[in-house]
Amino acid sequence: MPAAEYGSLPFREQIEAMREKVAIPTNTWSDIYGAENDQAFMVAGANRMAIVEDFQRSVQTMIEEGKTLADFRRDFDQIAARHGWPYKGSRGWRTRVIYDTNLRQSYAAGRERQMEDPELRRLRPYGLYRHGGSETPRPDHLANDGRVVPLDDPWWDVWTPQNGYGCSCKKYMVSREQAEREGYTVSERGPEIQYQERTIGQQGPNPRTVRVPKGIDPGFEHRPGTGRARGITPAPMARSGMGSLENSFPPRQASEPMPPYRSEVTELLEQGQPPERYVDEFLGAFGARRGGEAVRFMDVVGESLPIGDALFRDGRGGWSLPGGGSNLGALARTLREPDEIWVALELARDSERPRLHRRYLSRLVLPGGEEGLFLVDWGRNGWTGQRMANAAELEAWRRGVRLYRRGEE
Known part of the structure; x- marks a missing residue:
């Protein structure tokens, strides 16, 4: 040929x-x-x-x-x-x-x-x-x-x-x-x-x-170029600081349950501490330190993520702590040891082009056997993370292309 x-x-x-x-x-x-x-x-x-x-x-x-x-x-x-x-x-x-x-x-x-x-x-x-x-x-x-x-x-x-x-x-x-x-x-x-x-x-x-x-190879059964206009018109964000779920691309969701819970317990950080304490705890999990050079963290599929205190700078001389300070330790673990990693293209308020977001999901056991469901949403335009209120809320973010599932390495 x-x-x-x-x-x-x-x-x-x-x-x-x-x-x-x-x-x-x-x-x-x-x-x-x-x-x-x-x-x-x-x-x-x-x-x-x-x-x-x-x-x-x-x-x-x-x-x-x-x-x-x-x-x-x-x-x-x-x-x-x-x-x-x-x-x-x-x-x-x-x-x-x-x-x-x-x-x-x-x-x-x-x-x-x-x-x-x-x-x-x-x-x-x-x-x-x-x-x-x-x-x-x-x-x-x-x-x-x-x-x-x-x-x-x-x-x-x-x-x-x-x-x-x-x-x-x-x-x-x-x-x-x-x-x-x-x-x-x-x-x-x-x-x-x-x-x-x-x-x-x-x-x-x-x-x-x-x-x-019949007669067409799978994946070629469409008129080339017809999908270019879909998903590029800006729309309101589904959540403050998060990507747009309604306009995620591809829209496919998971067809199987999350991996089973781990047996070890994850401690949340103590509430009411100065923001610098939470920043130090998060950075320390990756070998980085406040005021130092950003380090390159390689996630479980080999993607390089820059980790430094710029992740928490609000641009006005203060700190912004995604997910709240007490959850930062769990968010660090979610990045380091995710249950799943998904990628999707999403819309942004300030751009007509989709942006790529990586989602790190984890289900952790907290002290006393409490359920901890965490998400880190990482994109080139920024990152955020939070603790989900319930399983349905976490499940909604399992869409796009799944790159990793714990236990299937």
Whole structure:
């Protein structure tokens, strides 16, 4: 299978389609699924933010500068070596999938944006499906070769290429006159779509069953670019200082219970102490100290978090203690020994772009057998943490992509 080539320079809409994506760590390819890829950039198994961002920068450069698969492979080798990333699969296969899929899907998304032009739609209201000419064609793709259907027909919401890994089929805008002149039969509606159930992610921690049109690879059953507008309109925050639950992306929630409680008891800090005492207790758990340089804490999945007293500075010379001072020891333990880690893109009041948040969740046993449910919400725009009032409140935050579950290391 030849690498993706288009025979022309990248165009503005294609470049924008890639630039608008937000890097998000994942464990498996199915963590970000289907149209969710219109908003998120991911590389299967790259579960640290720095790795994903490096790959996104590389792919963006490949697109903007028209570079080749050989160029990307050199970048891939350097990124994997720099981060010590033990990727799965052969180098040739992984690099081709990342390069081809991102180039083809961003190309298709850019073309879809061009096809939204009202004047073009008036002149060329039909879409023409052309098979890519593979030596080993997919029968269902080949069966659609030459099909002409109105661009606003729901059939295109499913069958707009790319329709699978390595698929090189194309979609063109045509008028009825052009289509008939070139020998194609014009249909006023697309054919009925036959669906089947497929189980994906069977080799990962969270397999699930999806409904997929017959002939299309799981994850490709959508029109590229259609998910780009979702979730980017600012909305009120669900909680003061916390991300927006209603607009978390992906919206999927956990399907299994939290890990069982630990047997050891976690002491809460004494109430009524000076804020410096609480700050020192938190920083000390990570080997940091007030007034010193921030230290880099590596969490259980290898993500590097800066820990220093700037976490508690309010910008006015005072202190801000997320979760209240007495809970800071439990919040420190939640970061160090979480029960689960989730990541999600969320909206912010002051930005039209989603921001990535990592959520560290823990269920701790407190003195006297009391239940302690804790959340740390960590993003590049800030962090916060708190003790949940009840299990339902904690459960609401178990959504997005789960990177870690205690007991499944």
